[in-house]
Amino acid sequence: MGILSSLFGNKKEKIKDFQSRDAIIIDVRTTSEYEQSAIPGSKNMPLQTLNANIENIKKLNKPVITCCASGVRSATAASLLKSHGVEALNGGGFMSLYKKLEL
Template sequence: MGLLDFLTGNKTDKIKDFQSKDAIILDVRTVSEYNQGAIPGSKNIPLQVLNGKIKAIKKLNKPVITCCASGMRSGSAATILKANGVDAINGGGWFSLSKKL
């Protein structure tokens, strides 16, 4: 186990835990980025419009795993969702996340 895993917990384990709770995958890249490749079954809500979609996300009543191209935007999205009472985790880059699912 690496130092980062020790300090933050194993990200793969957290992702698996969220999956066991029927989490949705929320891809916060732009529509054009998403259309170039994405995790099957994921939902695309670009980070720029996320604040306007929080009520709809909360109505789903499911935890959320966010992803983007590198993990930066998805980190921001997870922070926004958590601040609004949504159980969310940053899954990082979509391609890397797809290998963990």
């Protein structure tokens, strides 16, 4: 196990756990980015619109995995969701996340 894994845990294991609990994948890239390529079944919610959708996300009562192009916007999104009481995980870049998912 690498030093980062020992400090932060294994992201792939966390993703598996979230998936086993019927997590929602929210892609916070722009609509045009999302339309070019996306994880099947993910929901597009550009970062700029996330705050306006938090109450609807909370009503779903499911964990959330966020993703974007590189992991920067999704980190912001996961942090915002957590600050509002949503169980959220930054999945990072959508291509990297896709490889870790069990679809």
